[in-house]
Amino acid sequence: MPELPEVETVRRGLERLIVGRSIKTVMVYDSPKSFPNTQADVEQFVYGATIVAVRRRAKVLLIELSTNYTFVTHLKMTGQLVYVGNERFGAGHPTDSLIGSLPDRSTRVAMAFDDGTTLFFNDQRKFGWMKLYPAPEVMNIDFMQKVGPEPLDDSFTAKVFISRIRHRNNTTIKAAILDQTVLAGVGNIYADESLWGAKIHPSTRVKNVSDEQLSTLLVELKYVLNLAIEKGGSTDKNYVNAEGKRGSYIDFARVFRREGKECPRHPGTVIIKTRVAGRGTHTCPICQPAPL
């Protein structure tokens, strides 16, 4: 379930851990589903290349190489990018990592660096993928063309948010903020958390949400996304950062995975779990009364 804060946490870790390292070999364990490029292309464009940057757009990670090729990765629900260091260089696998010895049965790709360290792409459910693109073609990927603005950019103002989401007036507010073409990076956790923050029921139709409420929702969205980045993301089951460690946002969650527990605003009232937009949805029945 990596969303914007989890992917950004992985990006920051990888930026620190792999930029400047040189790739020696790439082992592919699940082709073509998890990694469709041919071995010949990998040998020609990746072997000997140096990592020059690690970027993020929405929930997609871009690992840029000195050869002007880019590894594009989407972790989807259970994907992990875990760097395993080398004891000789004092960057060994952390002892508090949630990850056992790698590769394991979920490993789809392993990228070995010339210093003996390795980056593993693991994905239990095989929904995620990693693909090699010539750098200039990355922006032509369908998803990149249609994905909406980054919600944490200063240019993403209430005015921009409102004008974009009003194109989805007839659907529910939860479906609208999960729509990656409206804004980038929000998934189930932060949708529920921000809607509770703004005191809006997730199944409210967008047309019945006022501009003022939408402005409040954007403030709450930016707040939970920033807080989650600060806490290193949310680890429910599978998510780990680039060192294999868990994130702690879930300890600060107000509604997500808290069904049956008290609403922070209303001691004595418990969070309920329902289904909205096809997803498990958590609300406080007092803060967020269901629409008629």
Add this chain to the structure above:
DNA sequence: CACTTGACCTGTCCGC
């Protein structure tokens, strides 16, 4: 076109 639902996967949990 706007919107909703099912498919893609595998591990886990629950009820019988």
Add this chain to the structure above:
DNA sequence: TGCGGACAGGTCAAGT
């Protein structure tokens, strides 16, 4: 204990 089925949820294709 074993087993079937529901569930987890990001994105895309197919359906209404």
